[in-house]
Amino acid sequence: MRRVKERPVNGRWSRGSLPERERYSYEYTVFTILEYLLERKQIEPVSKYHIMTRVRLPSQRPDRVSSVLDLLVERGWVSLVKTEHASFYKITEEGEKEYKRWIRDFLEFARSLYRK
Numbered sequence: 001m002r003r004v005k006e007r008p009v010n011g012r013w014s015r016g017s018l019p020e021r022e023r024y025s026y027e028y029t030v031f032t033i034l035e036y037l038l039e040r041k042q043i044e045p046v047s048k049y050h051i052m053t054r055v056r057l058p059s060q061r062p063d064r065v066s067s068v069l070d071l072l073v074e075r076g077w078v079s080l081v082k083t084e085h086a087s088f089y090k091i092t093e094e095g096e097k098e099y100k101r102w103i104r105d106f107l108e109f110a111r112s113l114y115r116k
Contacts, residue, residue: 026064029068031099032055033065034099038095045089045090047088048069073089075098076094077094077098077099079091
């Protein structure tokens with residue numbers, strides 16, 4: 001997990017953040033949302049508000065989470081269910097396969113560190 005410290009651009013802090021705050025990388029945000037949706041797969045689809053309040057994404061702005069969710073829907077890894085009052089997200093089979101592939105790749109990398 002890589003944390004990115006925001007830096008000032010032209011004397012102003014980018015993305016409206018405070019100088020002492022850090023945010024997680026885009027990749028971490030994608031991975032964390034997919035993981036949470038996989039955990040909730042058998043329960044029910046979840047709203048963006050639910051993701052923002054229940055998933056460990058400190059210092060992530062709602063527009064950043066929205067852009068990640070849009071990307072996941074665009075890729076077919078998450079499905080979007082719109083109702084009259086809210087939109088809900090649920091992981092797809094393709095999203096589950098991609099998540100598991102990332103886990104396998106990471107475990108292979110981690111195990112390679114201990115091989116001689």
